[in-house]
Amino acid sequence: MGRGNxxxxxxxxxxxxxxxxxxxxxKTVVTAGLAxxxxxxxxxxxxxxxxxxxxIPCPDAFFLSHAVDGIISPEKIAPFSLENPLxxxxxxxxxxxxxxxxxxxxxxxxxxxxxxxxxxxxxxGILVPCLKHYSVIDFIVExxxxxxxxxxxxxxxxxxxxxxxxxxKSRKVNVLGFVTNCCKPYDNDxxxxxxALIIAELSGFDWLGNVPxxxxxxxxxxxxxxxxxxIACKFKEKIR
Numbered sequence: 001m002g003r004g005n006x007x008x009x010x011x012x013x014x015x016x017x018x019x020x021x022x023x024x025x026x027k028t029v030v031t032a033g034l035a036x037x038x039x040x041x042x043x044x045x046x047x048x049x050x051x052x053x054x055x056i057p058c059p060d061a062f063f064l065s066h067a068v069d070g071i072i073s074p075e076k077i078a079p080f081s082l083e084n085p086l087x088x089x090x091x092x093x094x095x096x097x098x099x100x101x102x103x104x105x106x107x108x109x110x111x112x113x114x115x116x117x118x119x120x121x122x123x124x125g126i127l128v129p130c131l132k133h134y135s136v137i138d139f140i141v142e143x144x145x146x147x148x149x150x151x152x153x154x155x156x157x158x159x160x161x162x163x164x165x166x167x168x169k170s171r172k173v174n175v176l177g178f179v180t181n182c183c184k185p186y187d188n189d190x191x192x193x194x195x196a197l198i199i200a201e202l203s204g205f206d207w208l209g210n211v212p213x214x215x216x217x218x219x220x221x222x223x224x225x226x227x228x229x230x231i232a233c234k235f236k237e238k239i240r
């Protein structure tokens with residue numbers, strides 16, 4: 001698998017894990033935007049949301065498929081989907097079923113070899129339990145891909161972002177940086193001008209950009225293409 005190596009600030013990887021500070025922080029929009037940017041530049045890309053909830057396939061898988069003009073089916077993007085919009089372990093505990101993590105890793109390894117850039121989107125935040133004693137961060141550590149963190153742009157994000165970044169650092173995860181996302185209009189939020197700069201200053205990780213609020217992004221990606229071009233350029237500076 002693509003291992004993360006931090007040499008002179010660069011990471012050696014074709015696989016990138018995209019996580020977030022919380023549910024609905026915007027990691028699906030960021031995953032879609034980056035994958036579309038690389039796809040439009042004629043790179044071969046693949047996307048997987050290895051454990052997904054909220055539908056079979058999950059709604060996020062249709063959004064991600066649309067971002068790359070349907071070249072990857074929703075079923076392939078979300079190969080293991082659960083119906084209820086809950087943490088995976090909550091569903092597994094209720095229904096007394098299990099997830100085969102080894103099978104998921106085998107699929108990731110096989111698909112990674114067939115593309116130039118592989119985007120892996122997590123579920124919720126890094127402490128969301130996939131199994132009883134196995135959370136998203138354990139999956140990240142075992143996978144060994146460098147990580148991009150997506151954070152809300154507005155008030156409250158400093159706390160959530162620093163906790164996420166410091167925990168990743170404590171587990172020796174290679175972090176590419178973080179992206180902020182305006183997942184709602186944030187009218188009259190005085191914190192917006194400072195939040196990302198403070199997170200970068202206190203965490204030591206780079207802020208790669210901000211995604212503005214777009215009401216119907218699923219209908220038209222064109223309004224975000226310039227934004228993701230800038231983020232992708234900074235993103236590519238981090239990898240080799």
